[in-house]
Amino acid sequence: MRLTKVMQETHSTLDDALQVVLVRTTHPGNIGAAARAMKTMGLHKLTLVEPNGFPSAEATSRASGADDVLAAANVCETLDQALSEATLVMGTSARLRSIPMPQLNPRQAIARAQQELTGGGRVALLFGQERSGLTNDEIGRCHALINIPSNPDYSSLNLGAAVQVICYEWAMCGGGKARPAEPKSEQDEIPATADMMEGFYQHLEQTLLAIEFLDPKQPVALMQRLRRLYGRARPTKSEIDILRGILAKTLKGSSNGQR
Amino acid sequence: MRLTKVMQETHSTLDDALQVVLVRTTHPGNIGAAARAMKTMGLHKLTLVEPNGFPSAEATSRASGADDVLAAANVCETLDQALSEATLVMGTSARLRSIPMPQLNPRQAIARAQQELTGGGRVALLFGQERSGLTNDEIGRCHALINIPSNPDYSSLNLGAAVQVICYEWAMCGGGKARPAEPKSEQDEIPATADMMEGFYQHLEQTLLAIEFLDPKQPVALMQRLRRLYGRARPTKSEIDILRGILAKTLKGSSNGQR
Numbered sequence: 001m002r003l004t005k006v007m008q009e010t011h012s013t014l015d016d017a018l019q020v021v022l023v024r025t026t027h028p029g030n031i032g033a034a035a036r037a038m039k040t041m042g043l044h045k046l047t048l049v050e051p052n053g054f055p056s057a058e059a060t061s062r063a064s065g066a067d068d069v070l071a072a073a074n075v076c077e078t079l080d081q082a083l084s085e086a087t088l089v090m091g092t093s094a095r096l097r098s099i100p101m102p103q104l105n106p107r108q109a110i111a112r113a114q115q116e117l118t119g120g121g122r123v124a125l126l127f128g129q130e131r132s133g134l135t136n137d138e139i140g141r142c143h144a145l146i147n148i149p150s151n152p153d154y155s156s157l158n159l160g161a162a163v164q165v166i167c168y169e170w171a172m173c174g175g176g177k178a179r180p181a182e183p184k185s186e187q188d189e190i191p192a193t194a195d196m197m198e199g200f201y202q203h204l205e206q207t208l209l210a211i212e213f214l215d216p217k218q219p220v221a222l223m224q225r226l227r228r229l230y231g232r233a234r235p236t237k238s239e240i241d242i243l244r245g246i247l248a249k250t251l252k253g254s255s256n257g258q259r
Numbered sequence: 260m261r262l263t264k265v266m267q268e269t270h271s272t273l274d275d276a277l278q279v280v281l282v283r284t285t286h287p288g289n290i291g292a293a294a295r296a297m298k299t300m301g302l303h304k305l306t307l308v309e310p311n312g313f314p315s316a317e318a319t320s321r322a323s324g325a326d327d328v329l330a331a332a333n334v335c336e337t338l339d340q341a342l343s344e345a346t347l348v349m350g351t352s353a354r355l356r357s358i359p360m361p362q363l364n365p366r367q368a369i370a371r372a373q374q375e376l377t378g379g380g381r382v383a384l385l386f387g388q389e390r391s392g393l394t395n396d397e398i399g400r401c402h403a404l405i406n407i408p409s410n411p412d413y414s415s416l417n418l419g420a421a422v423q424v425i426c427y428e429w430a431m432c433g434g435g436k437a438r439p440a441e442p443k444s445e446q447d448e449i450p451a452t453a454d455m456m457e458g459f460y461q462h463l464e465q466t467l468l469a470i471e472f473l474d475p476k477q478p479v480a481l482m483q484r485l486r487r488l489y490g491r492a493r494p495t496k497s498e499i500d501i502l503r504g505i506l507a508k509t510l511k512g513s514s515n516g517q518r
Binding site: 033036037040041042064065066100106107148150151154156157158161164165168171172208211212222225229232233234235242245246249250254 | 292295296298299300301323324325364365366407408409410413414415416417419420423424427430431467470471472481484485488489491492493494495498501502504505508509512513
């Protein structure tokens with residue numbers, strides 16, 4: 001029995017480790033359209049963060065046969081919950097942002113995702129609210145942004161259409177048919193999960209406050225910059241252990257110093 | 260004045276000669292979604308053959324700002340009228356057909372379209388009725404079929420989503436006015452030079468020795484790991500300033516502590 005279980009896991013496809021995350025979606029119909037778009041391209045892991053009205057008849061109607069994707073959707077109260085297992089997070093953005101973060105087109109982004117998945121990681125693709133897109137805080141959780149190329153005078157893709165384009169690139173790359181992840185042998189090589197990264201960021205903020213580097217009244221902007229920097233580095237689990245070791249030593253020195 | 264006019268025409272883009280043709284569309288909302296999909300990707304020539312209910316409020320609502328594309332749509336009674344000027348006709352098909360005709364994926368089809376357009380031709384992309392697709396007679400008008408790769412168990416793309424995917428490939432090929440993503444050139448975004456990185460690493464090593472995190476006898480292995488981590492992040496100049504600010508504060512706290 002045990003053997004059977006292991007074999008099943010070994011045969012699971014990459015698309016089990018790729019989730020589409022819709023953040024604060026306003027119109028239930030768009031959730032249905034996204035589910036349909038995913039299923040046509042062989043994807044099925046849908047996560048909804050604070051959806052406005054779900055489940056709903058409109059979502060089911062627009063899903064048009066992809067109601068299994070809706071029924072299995074993971075509904076979360078916070079983005080952190082949604083991303084807890086993700087090792088690579090990429091967010092879609094209608095416009096180029098002047099922030100130091102890789103900005104990929106959908107084809108490049110899917111190539112990057114496949115690389116991550118074949119390495120044993122888990123990927124989350126984020127889609128923000130229809131009108132306003134992802135907030136700066138949500139972008140702070142991303143390792144890269146995805147820009148769908150568009151008409152500079154009219155770049156407002158429908159949410160379902162944006163999901164369709166990204167998932168189409170997945171299918172074009174052979175998506176679900178690609179090889180399953182091979183388990184990594186070395187502890188070192190496993191990328192840190194979003195949970196670990198959050199633990200590190202909290203530890204970092206606490207330390208920077210203790211050494212009086214951060215202004216307690218305005219910690220946000222600087223922490224966002226540091227999140228982007230470390231997000232780009234994509235630390236492994238053991239690197240996070242090293243960084244937290246440094247923080248622990250720094251904190252200890254700081255309290256010894258009785259400042 | 261005449262010369263100016265001619266010059267403008269000469270400078271018109273290829274997308275003036277690329278038309279999207281929706282044949283016997285059943286749901287007016289899908290016509291609106293198609294118009295929106297086209298406009299986001301820089302296309303605007305829409306032809307409707309025997310639409311069911313057009314114009315309609317639902318089409319305008321789903322077009323969401325692309326109502327100019329709807330207003331300029333060419334409504335025809337027959338497919339022959341719609342195709343009268345086309346030199347290359349390609350029809351979308353959800354499934355591969357066993358007919359002797361080139362069957363291209365969207366990327367190949369758009370490459371073929373661009374070749375035709377740069378040679379002075381005019382291209383029509385056909386999309387059949389939602390439920391039944393293109394009839395054999397309509398396929399008979401085509402020079403090639405376009406297959407959007409999809410889940411063999413669930414290949415039913417929404418009409419607007421299918422239009423979005425094809426038009427996306429147009430934009431990806433540099434189609435209309437869409438441009439590839441280029442990073443901004445702000446001060447923030449300038450990557451740190453190797454000199455700056457070396458200065459940072461020396462500062463880091465000095466600090467880690469001061470807080471007794473690094474073993475003075477064997478600092479090399481850990482420093483190499485940290486170099487790899489920060490090297491992957493490719494910090495900007497201003498990010499290096501932030502990191503060195505943190506190190507300076509840490510060093511100061513450490514010497515205050517008189518350890």
